[in-house]
Amino acid sequence: MRSIQMVDTKTQYLHIKTEVDAAIQEVLDSAAYINGKWVKEFAAELGTYMGGVHTIPCANGTDALQIAMMALGLEPGDEVITPSFTYIATTEVVALLRLRPVFVEVDPRTFCMDPEALRKAITPRTKAIVPVHLYGHAAPMDAILQIAREHGLYVIEDNAQAIGCDYTSSDGNVYKTGTLGTIGTTSFYPSKNLGAFGDGGAIFTRDAELAHQLNMIANHGQQKRYYHERVGCNSRLDSIQAAILRIKLRHLDAYNKSRQQVADYYNRAFAGNPHIQTPVVAPYSSHVFHQYTLIINDANRDDLAKYLSENQIPSMIYYPVPGHRQPMFAGNSDNLPDMPITDWLTERVISLPVHTEMEEEQLEWITRHVNNFLS
Numbered sequence: 001m002r003s004i005q006m007v008d009t010k011t012q013y014l015h016i017k018t019e020v021d022a023a024i025q026e027v028l029d030s031a032a033y034i035n036g037k038w039v040k041e042f043a044a045e046l047g048t049y050m051g052g053v054h055t056i057p058c059a060n061g062t063d064a065l066q067i068a069m070m071a072l073g074l075e076p077g078d079e080v081i082t083p084s085f086t087y088i089a090t091t092e093v094v095a096l097l098r099l100r101p102v103f104v105e106v107d108p109r110t111f112c113m114d115p116e117a118l119r120k121a122i123t124p125r126t127k128a129i130v131p132v133h134l135y136g137h138a139a140p141m142d143a144i145l146q147i148a149r150e151h152g153l154y155v156i157e158d159n160a161q162a163i164g165c166d167y168t169s170s171d172g173n174v175y176k177t178g179t180l181g182t183i184g185t186t187s188f189y190p191s192k193n194l195g196a197f198g199d200g201g202a203i204f205t206r207d208a209e210l211a212h213q214l215n216m217i218a219n220h221g222q223q224k225r226y227y228h229e230r231v232g233c234n235s236r237l238d239s240i241q242a243a244i245l246r247i248k249l250r251h252l253d254a255y256n257k258s259r260q261q262v263a264d265y266y267n268r269a270f271a272g273n274p275h276i277q278t279p280v281v282a283p284y285s286s287h288v289f290h291q292y293t294l295i296i297n298d299a300n301r302d303d304l305a306k307y308l309s310e311n312q313i314p315s316m317i318y319y320p321v322p323g324h325r326q327p328m329f330a331g332n333s334d335n336l337p338d339m340p341i342t343d344w345l346t347e348r349v350i351s352l353p354v355h356t357e358m359e360e361e362q363l364e365w366i367t368r369h370v371n372n373f374l375s
């Protein structure tokens with residue numbers, strides 16, 4: 001059996017090596033390392049894939065969130081509601097822009113923002129909501145968008161973990177996550193479902209004027225070179241990454257499908273185990289399984305991780321410290337917001353290896369050991 005890894009970008013690369021190497025060589029031959037034609041081509045193709053939305057490439061998923069918040073003209077002190085149970089990038093940029101992150105609970109079944117908690121967190125200072133499509137499952141966008149409409153709030157979808165996920169709206173139409181809110185963002189960090197061979201990110205919107213502003217902000221606030229209309233930043237996707245991503249985009253649906261097959265295998269193997277709660281897929285969402293995350297109900301999750309590790313099975317805790325407890329936000333305060341669901345999940349989640357190159361033998365080994373420990 002090949003050694004088991006959380007992600008296996010190397011083997012994935014070997015399957016498309018000829019195409020990728022040729023694309024990289026083409027960029028090298030052109031020497032157009034920045035702003036080469038591949039960047040525009042990739043942005044256009046990704047925009048089409050996402051259902052025909054404006055697509056602004058940028059340097060990474062964290063910048064994408066920052067640029068999105070900059071484009072909305074938020075003022076220092078404005079409140080931005082985000083889940084505590086997410087990767088730090090979502091909330092870090094809120095604080096970086098001198099906005100106030102307001103943490104809310106997630107639904108423990110889907111790990112995504114709880115609309116009732118969102119409703120309760122709204123104040124006169126609230127300006128934006130940042131739902132996260134965590135682990136590759138969509139947040140309940142109908143409810144979130146409804147609340148946003150009622151209160152006149154912006155919605156920025158953090159779609160870094162869910163590129164390719166389908167959301168079935170209450171209007172019966174199917175949309176890609178990241179295209180439902182005011183702005184959507186994503187990341188092409190190598191281990192993401194659409195991963196570059198370095199850093200990258202993108203921003204989505206249906207609003208042409210916002211797209212124009214987002215483009216300017218990502219490019220030093222300029223439209224015309226050396227004429228800077230507003231304060232921006234320098235956030236570019238480089239040509240080599242764009243050329244690679246163009247190729248990988250053509251495989252994205254197949255990649256997501258193979259992740260779903262891994263999840264199906266796990267689900268079947270754990271179905272009868274009373275100690276394990278397998279991922280729930282809500283009727284409105286597909287699931288692209290950026291992570292396959294279990295909740296361990298009544299056993300010691302850390303002991304399980306240790307046992308798996310002793311048997312050459314990697315696992316990860318996403319994330320060991322929730323946002324509201326990070327020193328970055330909490331300092332030494334004893335006066336933390338009360339987030340029992342987030343704290344409960346933080347102590348019980350464990351993510352198993354899921355990627356496009358997993359073999360049945362590996363899955364059999366992993367599930368046998370998990371079930372063995374939790375029997």
Ligand SMILES: *Cc1c(COP(=O)(O)O)cnc(C)c1O
Pocket residue numbers: 060061062063086087089090132158160161186187188189199200201
């Ligand atoms: C990966 C990730 C980001 C940040 O993306 P980078 O490209 O690493 O900056 C933001 N939000 C979530 C939920 C992520 O998983």
